Amino acid sequence: MKAISGEIQIKDAKINIYEYNTIIIGSGAASLNAADTLHKLGQRDISLITEGMNKGTSRNTGSDKQTYYKQSTTIKDEDSPIKMAKTLYNGGAMHGDIALVEAVLSLKSFYNLIHIGVPFPHDEYGQYVGYKTDHDENSRASSVGPLTSKYMTEKLEEQVKKNGTDIFDKFLVIGILKDFTKNESVGVLTIDIKNINDSDYGLTLFSCRNIIYGTGGPASTYYRSVYPKSQSGATGIALEAGVKAHNLTEWQYGIASTKFRWNLSGTYQQVIPRYVSTDNDMNDEREFLEDYFDNPSDLLNAVFLKGYQWPFDARKLANNGSSMIDLLIYIETQIKGRRVFLDFRNNPTCADLNGAFQFDLLGKEAYDYLFNSNALLRTPIERLKKMNPLAIKLYKDHNIDLEKEFLEIDVCAQHQNGGLVGDVWWQSNLKHFFPVGEVNGTLGVYRPGGTALNSTQVGSYRAAEFVSKVYTQNPIDINQFTEKVKTQVEKKIDFIKMIKIDKNQKSNLMEFQTKLQKEMSKNASFIREISGIRKSMDYFNKTFHSLADLIHIKELKELPVVFRIYDMLITQISILSSIEEYIEYGGDSRGSYLVHNEHGDYEIDYQGVNLKYSLDNTIEDKVCETQIKEENSSIEVTQMWTTVRAIPEYDTWFENIWREYRKNNIYNGGINNETN
Structure with missing residues (x-):
């Protein structure tokens, strides 16, 4: 661990200062990949700051078969970077140059994960076979099971620790510090959670040339949420520092369990469990879906389709669409104040005959899926055991036995597609500040499932590459640093002193x-x-x-x-x-x-x-950008609409690209268009 570089007195607090070329904030898949990539590219003057190595979304969330989305590699799919980029771009309100980068680097990032030991499955010929996910015309999805992002995070953490990177665990970042004259970040103010006291409040300063910001989505925003309770996010302090955001309107909401927070997509729905509601004391049990759907087939097919169509989507409400199930749950829980559960032990009553499912009530898509999965079995739990036994084990590991009890659910916030703005190198409008992972709002309105995990790896790689090639200078002198940040730190201390x-x-x-x-x-x-x-x-x-x-x-x-x-x-x-x-x-x-x-x-x-x-x-051809400034303890929010940038069309003649690459000219683009 690098020694303390100095100590400064601000008001009545003596605050230690550490200096690094780059600090990486967060301990999820994006931050860890940024730290590992910087090390591989030769930048060793780095540290990672986290409020808890095991707290992030990457390590604590998933679904029935958590998806990683990348360019298809199998012989049955004709795919290319431009084809994948168009899929991402066509989702709406997504910039085409970002879509192209996420497509082009998807395989590089995917194979890096394989190289460090993430066990994505392949066949006897070495093909990393895939499957289709929502909003996807190719079979681009892959998975390691319910805990794909957990595997990724653990393997990346192994690399970072093997590299000997300095890690400041249990440090909470409470302020992004900036040079207002140059509009660039120069460091962060943190609380050392283990050493909070009356004299300096545990405050610790980090002076740095670059910040790679991988704090995850704003997990604490909603009460009905599938984010792990251990995660809160830190979008707000970046906004406070003047970092622009866009598409803050765009989230994914869907059915999830509430006792143990987990998405209930895929096979959890395709086995067609029974939906019931009760009063608060779990009395007055009712199969409430039957009150809305006119016939059993419509009800059963809507439940099945929730597996493919997990996020709520207003386009899927009409004609007994699958999103009616989300809306009916909303009416039960938020309008009527009841509780809603999934029952995997029993079939929906409308399809049950002496304890066995009546498969002739299903539409062709649902029937064929269960038939091809060899899952034409009597009950939902039997079908789930056949198709995805890990989905049962997951809950059992969290003291919920789907073979013996109801599973309480609600419609929950799961992921923010919008977030902080970054250019094609993931640098924000605040120079030297790089939001990566979910905190960066690269994704548009409609996105294929699994693109978020791809974005964590692509974005963090791009930020690390830019930093290692362009922003290699040392942090500013400590005296200069103190002069630039003193007022900003004083403001935080004043706030602390006001707390009763x-x-x-x-x-x-x-x-x-x-x-x-x-x-x-x-x-x-x-x-x-x-x-x-x-x-x-x-x-x-x-x-x-x-x-x-x-x-x-x-x-x-x-x-x-x-x-x-x-x-x-x-x-x-x-x-x-x-x-x-x-x-x-x-x-x-x-x-x-x-x-x-x-x-x-x-x-x-x-x-x-x-x-x-x-x-x-x-309005999918535009993006709404958000920026705030704090005035007299209130927040002034400004909004600006910008037209989405198209997918780039440019000269790809090898000799020209080679020349630009040798001269480092490829790093001149982006929002800031500077290489200082």
């Missing part, structure tokens, strides 16, 4: 956070309406303005939670502002959400719920 500490009273942080999360789930999740958005925005802005007065803690060790809430609030306000802008711009339902509009072309009127919506104006 009462050792005789229980902290209200958890209740306070939960209230904010529930407000987001109520008004800004997959059902959206402009009056609710405005109401929430007003509430959140007032809350942020009075934050220090509204919260109190029992002891100083709760300081990290305070800053997680601070970050969450900034993010929530920015998301609400983006949603308001989209609806005011005339945006209709798209992606994974429904915009209620009294003049909508379609209507759902069911059990006291009336929703009208349209699907025409989805």
Whole structure:
């Protein structure tokens, strides 16, 4: 571990300073790959900062068969980088140059994971065979099972530790520090969680030339969420530093278990379990889907299709579409206040005959799938055992036995497609600051399943390559650093001093956070309406303005939670502002959400719920960019619409490319268009 470079006094706090060329923030698949790639490319003056090596989404989430999406490598698919790029670009609100990079480098990144030991399956001829995922015309998907991203993270961590990279574990980043005159990042302010005290609050400074920011999605935004409870995200402090974001409106929402947070896509649905709702005490059990669907075949086929069509999609509501199931769950849990469960022990009553499933009620697609999987078996649990026994083991490992008990579910936020802006090298508008992984909003409205994992590897590789070739200088002198960041650090210390500490009273942080999360789930999740958005925005802005007065803690060790809430609030306000802008711009339902509009072309009127919506104006040829500045303890949010950049068409003559590569001219493009 590198020694402390110095110590500075800011107000009454003595704060240690560490210096590195590059710091990588986060411990997920993106951050670890960035650290490993930098080491391989020769940049060793690096460190990795994380609030917990085992806390991130990459290590703690998955699905029935977690997908990694890349260019197809099998003989049955005619594929190419440009074909894959078009698939990504055609999803809407995604820049074509980013789509091209993610396609071109998908195989390089995929094979790197194989090289370090991630066991993606191949056949006897060496083909890494794939399968189709949602919004995918080729069989580009691969998987290691439910825990693909966990395997990736563990293998990448092995590499980073083998490299001897400095790791600062249990350090929470609470501020991105910048040189305002040059609009570039120069370091970060952190809390050393293990050493919080009354004199310096555990504050530690890192001065650096570059920041690779892999903090994951804003996981604490919603109450109904499939993100691991251990993750919070840190989008807010990047926004606070002036980093632009885009597509903050775009999330994926879908059915997930709530006791153990996990996506219920793929075979969890294709085995066609029974859906039931109960009151809060698990009495009054009802198969509520039967109240809506007119015949058993429509109900069963809709459940089956949730496996392929897991995210909620307003386009899949009409004509008994699969997304009606998400909406019916929403009515049960959020309108009626009931609880909803999956039952894998029993078939839906409408398809059960003496304990056996009536397969003749299925449509051709569902029947053929189960037939080809040799899964025409009596009950859902038997079918699941046949097709995906690891899906059962996963829950058993978390003390939930699908063979003996119900599985409680809801419609949850799972992934943000939008996020911080980066150019083709993943550098943001703030120079030397590179958001990678889910915190970077590379993905558009509709994306094939598994593209997120590809993006973690491609983006982190690109950032590391640029840093190693261009931004190789040492950090600025400590005296200069102190001069540039002093006011920014003082502001954080002043905030800390404003927080009320009462050792005789229980902290209200958890209740306070939960209230904010529930407000987001109520008004800004997959059902959206402009009056609710405005109401929430007003509430959140007032809350942020009075934050220090509204919260109190029992002891100083709760300081990290305070800053997680601070970050969450900034993010929530920015998301609400983006949603308001989209609806005011005339945006209709798209992606994974429904915009209620009294003049909508379609209507759902069911059990006291009336929703009208349209699907025409989805504005997929533009991207809404968001930027904030903090003024007098409130947040001013600005929005700007930009036209999506097309997939590049350029000269690929080898000799010309070779010349530009030798001269390092390939690094001159991007948002900043500078190589200082």
